[in-house]
Amino acid sequence: MNEADxxxxxxxxxxxxxxxxxxxxxxxxxxxxxxxLRDGFLRLGELLDQAAEFDEAALLAKLxxxxxxxxxAPARREKQKQRPWILPASIVGGVVxxxxxxxxxxxxxxxxxxxxxxxxANLPGTKTIPEVDSNLDMTGFAPWRDVLDExxxxxxxxxxxxxxxxxxxxxxxxxxxxxxxxxxxLNTSSL
Amino acid sequence: MTAPHEENRLQRWxxxxxxxxxxxxxxxxxxxxxxxxxxxxVFRKAWLARDRYEExxxxxxxxxxxxxxxxCDRLRKKGEVQLDDAGWxxxxxxxxxxxxxxxxxxxxxxxxxQGALELLSExxxxxxxxxxxxxxxxxxxxxxxxxxxxxxxxxxHRGLAALRKLLTKEET
Numbered sequence: 001m002n003e004a005d006x007x008x009x010x011x012x013x014x015x016x017x018x019x020x021x022x023x024x025x026x027x028x029x030x031x032x033x034x035x036x037l038r039d040g041f042l043r044l045g046e047l048l049d050q051a052a053e054f055d056e057a058a059l060l061a062k063l064x065x066x067x068x069x070x071x072x073a074p075a076r077r078e079k080q081k082q083r084p085w086i087l088p089a090s091i092v093g094g095v096v097x098x099x100x101x102x103x104x105x106x107x108x109x110x111x112x113x114x115x116x117x118x119x120x121a122n123l124p125g126t127k128t129i130p131e132v133d134s135n136l137d138m139t140g141f142a143p144w145r146d147v148l149d150e151x152x153x154x155x156x157x158x159x160x161x162x163x164x165x166x167x168x169x170x171x172x173x174x175x176x177x178x179x180x181x182x183x184x185x186l187n188t189s190s191l
Numbered sequence: 192m193t194a195p196h197e198e199n200r201l202q203r204w205x206x207x208x209x210x211x212x213x214x215x216x217x218x219x220x221x222x223x224x225x226x227x228x229x230x231x232x233v234f235r236k237a238w239l240a241r242d243r244y245e246e247x248x249x250x251x252x253x254x255x256x257x258x259x260x261x262x263c264d265r266l267r268k269k270g271e272v273q274l275d276d277a278g279w280x281x282x283x284x285x286x287x288x289x290x291x292x293x294x295x296x297x298x299x300x301x302x303x304x305q306g307a308l309e310l311l312s313e314x315x316x317x318x319x320x321x322x323x324x325x326x327x328x329x330x331x332x333x334x335x336x337x338x339x340x341x342x343x344x345x346x347x348h349r350g351l352a353a354l355r356k357l358l359t360k361e362e363t
Contacts, residue, residue, distance in 0.1 A: 036355050040354030062231050
């Protein structure tokens with residue numbers, strides 16, 4: 001309560017309510033005091049009413065134009081209201097999808113990685129291996145037909161084939177073993 | 192807003208309530224152009240949130256609440272505006288320019304309205320005009336203004352007393 005507050009008795013409230021009744025309400029049995037208050041109230045309203053003339057049709061046209069551009073928003077809300085299950089279903093779907101992806105990752109992408117294996121290309125003195133694919137014509141390698149070259153080429157073919165297939169732990173391990181054996185041979189005999 | 196019955200409803204809102212809402216807005220912004228802009232905004236906001244209104248009840252009270260909030264926001268941004276000839280000339284009849292008596296009458300009316308509005312504080316104006324145009328009960332006005340009921344009654348009483356003095360002065 002601030003300093004403007006007063007203690008209003010029920011009679012005061014009643015008087016104030018009657019003095020400020022809507023303009024179209026019939027005011028009967030008003031005492032002189034209430035009538036005087038009501039006159040001031042109605043006069044203020046009349047003065048404002050005189051200024052309230054305006055073009056309703058123009059307002060309506062502007063409103064229609066303005067609201068038409070905003071129509072999709074409530075329609076969307078309405079549509080969403082009709083499907084209250086959409087949000088929980090999306091969340092559950094997301095969780096299930098994440099679980100499946102996690103399971104697949106664990107199944108196919110865990111293999112033993114040996115950090116000691118170095119790429120053959122980085123070894124000093126290694127010949128450059130021609131690029132091959134699964135349809136490699138081996139006769140093209142006739143001038144270099146030595147055992148090590150052939151084994152290297154076969155190993156590369158196997159690696160390339162393996163890269164086209166889904167990763168399998170066993171094939172990668174055997175390929176790695178073979179590469180390691182060849183590396184050993186390179187280090188000991190060929191070089 | 193595509194259904195015909197919805198269009199009819201908006202038309203009815205405008206027909207039945209736009210003058211009252213505009214009168215309320217004019218008492219605050221005091222310029223017809225500003226009042227018209229705000230009036231459109233009031234109806235736009237009211238229409239977009241009409242679902243909420245349907246839970247609350249009376250259309251007029253609903254519109255007046257929005258008008259009150261927008262008018263107060265505008266006043267806080269722009270400050271109190273005084274009546275001036277340029278602002279009010281738009282609401283005078285077109286023939287007023289040709290008729291000296293009408294010009295005088297318009298000037299008197301403007302002066303009286305200016306005097307009445309200046310007599311009232313912002314809160315007194317809100318209380319009396321929410322009652323006049325919105326027909327809100329004092330308890331509802333107290334809720335709208337976030338004031339205790341006693342304070343609202345006090346504003347109403349003091350505002351009426353001030354207006355009464357204005358009338359008495361004019362009569363003498």
